[in-house]
């Protein structure tokens with residue numbers, strides 16, 4: 001949608017655009033349709049936090065018919081840009097914005113063809129003609145000057161279907177909409193896990209809001225043995241949505257090419273993670289929250305992560321959730337940000353684009369230390385989800401277990417899974433659960449899992465890898481058992497998930513040469529070079545790089 005919007009808004013003339021969508025509707029995609037949501041699932045961003053579309057979300061909601069408002073329990077008079085909303089309703093909004101764009105394209109004389117219910121089965125790079133061939137299940141293959149792969153989320157099935165009660169992901173959530181009378185193991189404790197929790201809770205009991213506005217939960221009679229056990233690294237729950245001072249999370253603060261190049265020149269060709277941490281995290285805090293800055297002034301990234309995690313680690317996860325809920329409520333009422341948390345969101349977004357220039361050492365540091373913290377803090381769990389989680393915990397239906405890096409899950413012989421981990425007393429525990437849900441979020445997929453096989457076979461695409469700055473570090477890492485450390489004629493590298501791309505989201509071949517006609521912004525396949533937890537903000541930014549590049553070829557700046 002953002003690629004289309006940018007092309008329509010550009011000065012380019014004589015362009016024809018063709019969209020292939022395997023479903024009957026454009027807009028809701030996976031997260032905002034029944035593939036990724038039921039009525040109980042809500043967005044984690046509000047209208048004022050999403051990139052600008054054709055009509056504001058608040059204006060669109062206020063014009064909805066009473067039946068839709070009733071179905072989604074929306075009070076149109078009280079709705080404003082600060083509110084989150086049901087994902088299925090948000091999908092309808094995105095669908096409506098697509099339809100407006102369709103009309104705009106027509107008005108502008110752009111030849112826009114939308115192929116609904118058409119699955120793209122393969123993509124071929126025609127090197128001789130310098131064109132891209134799209135092969136689908138219904139339409140005669142055609143050649144195009146450019147192609148942008150925007151296939152979104154992809155959740156491969158490994159054991160699901162083969163083992164009863166084993167779920168590789170909670171999606172589509174309709175598969176969890178059932179009565180269960182035993183404990184359920186959930187791997188993960190962030191937004192994906194909360195999606196599973198909300199569906200299971202809804203179908204095994206009832207939430208009631210009391211006079212004091214407190215939410216309580218009661219189990220239904222058939223589910224007396226039901227409970228949910230979250231398994232998370234360090235036993236932590238995600239942080240709660242608060243008021244963002246900059247609702248677009250510093251989207252203007254992406255490092256410039258010049259800043260990146262200057263820093264690379266000072267660091268043997270690598271962008272320094274410490275530089276980005278100082279520039280995009282600590283510096284804004286120094287200006288906007290001097291009291292907090294005083295506490296973290298002398299800290300490097302690792303020390304900062306330790307500081308935050310150790311403070312969280314000493315408090316019971318649900319007590320902390322309650323404390324953060326109160327803190328966030330104040331932040332929202334007073335319209336005052338919790339600045340360091342906001343800056344962590346900015347840092348994650350900003351790092352996404354130049355992360356491919358980090359050394360392998362810095363990429364390992366990012367994944368070991370900062371990333372787990374970012375995944376907790378920038379989840380921004382909506383208030384109503386927190387209220388339900390607290391009610392479930394109070395009722396004894398939701399608990400959390402801390403599992404370390406050495407924990408593992410094996411599918412059961414007949415049902416569910418065995419969960420093995422070391423507990424707080426340093427004892428190894430192995431539990432069998434009749435129902436198991438893997439809910440750690442979108443898996444980062446390896447390059448040859450891309451469903452467009454010709455691109456893999458033709459070697460149009462190549463696996464993403466990042467060079468080590470110091471060979472001795474690579475050797476140490478390899479000796480420690482890291483199978484992703486590889487050696488080629490150019491040195492030591494760390495293999496990271498997904499395919500290699502450049503800054504314009506063009507695919508790179510095995511020699512590092514970019515393909516000027518094929519772009520990809522499907523997050524699961526580029527997660528190695530783009531490690532951010534991407535949302536609509538990413539879609540807007542990535543589409544900007546892509547369209548700018550295409551327009552340049554048309555002579556439009």
Ligand SMILES: Cc1cc2nc3c(=O)[nH]c(=O)nc-3n(C[C@H](O)[C@H](O)[C@H](O)COP(=O)(O)OP(=O)(O)OC[C@H]3O[C@@H](n4cnc5c(N)ncnc54)[C@H](O)[C@@H]3O)c2cc1C
Pocket residue numbers: 020021022023027028029030031036042043044045118119120121150151152153195442521522523534535536537539
């Ligand atoms: C459960 C969930 C909840 C989320 N909630 C939020 C949120 O609240 N806020 C936020 O900012 N971000 C959220 N996200 C992040 C999400 O990535 C983005 O918001 C956004 O939906 C990504 O858009 P996309 O176009 O890349 O992918 P999608 O929206 O998934 O769209 C991809 C489209 O491609 C189609 N397609 C796929 N393969 C083919 C093929 N071979 N041929 C033809 N068509 C194909 C699909 O049918 C789909 O319509 C969420 C993600 C998930 C998984």
